[in-house]
Amino acid sequence: MPHSTIPSLEEIMRKRNFIATGFFMLMALSAFSEAQAEHVTLKIAHFLSPLAPAQTDVLVPWCETLTAESQGRITCQFYPSMQLGGTPAQLVNQVEHGVADVVWTAPGYSSGRFPRIEAMELPFMITDATTGSRAVWEYAQTLAAEDFQSMKVLAVFSDGGTLFDTARTEIKSLDDIKGMKLRVPTRLAAQTVTAMGGLPISMPAGQVTEAIAKGVVDGALGSWEALHQTKLDEVTRFHTTPPAGGRMVVTTVLGLFMNKDVYARMSPELQAVIDRNSGTPLVERFAQVWENAGADARKAALARGNKISALAPEEYEAIVKSTRPVEDAWIKETDAKGLDGAALAKAARDIAEKYSKK
Numbered sequence: 001m002p003h004s005t006i007p008s009l010e011e012i013m014r015k016r017n018f019i020a021t022g023f024f025m026l027m028a029l030s031a032f033s034e035a036q037a038e039h040v041t042l043k044i045a046h047f048l049s050p051l052a053p054a055q056t057d058v059l060v061p062w063c064e065t066l067t068a069e070s071q072g073r074i075t076c077q078f079y080p081s082m083q084l085g086g087t088p089a090q091l092v093n094q095v096e097h098g099v100a101d102v103v104w105t106a107p108g109y110s111s112g113r114f115p116r117i118e119a120m121e122l123p124f125m126i127t128d129a130t131t132g133s134r135a136v137w138e139y140a141q142t143l144a145a146e147d148f149q150s151m152k153v154l155a156v157f158s159d160g161g162t163l164f165d166t167a168r169t170e171i172k173s174l175d176d177i178k179g180m181k182l183r184v185p186t187r188l189a190a191q192t193v194t195a196m197g198g199l200p201i202s203m204p205a206g207q208v209t210e211a212i213a214k215g216v217v218d219g220a221l222g223s224w225e226a227l228h229q230t231k232l233d234e235v236t237r238f239h240t241t242p243p244a245g246g247r248m249v250v251t252t253v254l255g256l257f258m259n260k261d262v263y264a265r266m267s268p269e270l271q272a273v274i275d276r277n278s279g280t281p282l283v284e285r286f287a288q289v290w291e292n293a294g295a296d297a298r299k300a301a302l303a304r305g306n307k308i309s310a311l312a313p314e315e316y317e318a319i320v321k322s323t324r325p326v327e328d329a330w331i332k333e334t335d336a337k338g339l340d341g342a343a344l345a346k347a348a349r350d351i352a353e354k355y356s357k358k
Helices: 009-037 053-069 088-096 117-121 129-142 187-195 205-213 260-265 268-276 280-303 313-322 324-336 341-356
Strands: 040-045 074-079 102-105 152-158 162-166 181-184 199-202 219-223 238-241 253-258 307-310
Touching (some): 040 053, 053 074, 117 187, 117 253, 129 253, 129 280, 129 341, 181 205, 187 199
Parallel strands (some): 040 074, 040 102, 181 199
Antiparallel strands (some): 152 253, 162 219, 162 238
């Protein structure tokens, strides 16, 4: 019978340590492999062209940051110009139902879906993209959060506010607006034009330039940042703004929204990448790009020989006064939905005023 040797306690401990070390290394490698295997490609849809500053100067750099900070585990695929089908008004439905993972859109395009944030689109609310976006973001977080419960909110902000862009008639007074056919971006903008005596025409942003060129409409309520990218400056000659310090005619609230399930399926690590690159930093990024694009658009319009003029203060006040029934009607309508319309409108104006003084 062969002689057997009983292992020493030291040998037993060495073997146990070896096995334990191997086990933990295997677990660590497994966890590392799983983390490395996690990859998310975000389908991002919006209604403007791939050359729009929203994509080239905000969303593309944003995605590059997500990719870098996630070590390549988050990437993006863009679907501009409604390439996933549908209309701009359907972008909210697309992100809710997972057709797109992220959408950049205007909540106001989905009429009636977002009653609280609409207060920020009442006439003569903001003065510029920077202060307006900061005001809209605060309002969205504090008073309109319930509007966006079906989506993961990445940013909510404003455009730079709209001015009058017209082809043949320079707007100098309220009388000049009467009977004028003007393209409008939202339903409150339509009510505002009606209150001023104009004829509002609703159509997608991409169709406005052709409509003006063909004489279907006389002009548009347009924002500076969109003027050059949509070639609106090529078919209009006059750009009428409020006087110095005045508020823009109407505002379009914009937002970047994510499908909640897509976000929920991400690991906490990747969620953290999304979170730290969203919210206030993203709002500020959009605002700065809007300001830059607006400045470029003004230069381009002047270079084409277009005329940029400000309303005389007394004419501006007459126009503002003519639109006050719009807010009164909105308050009644909002009250009928079980909300306090007066309180929401006042809060919107108070927040806008607070930021306009900063």
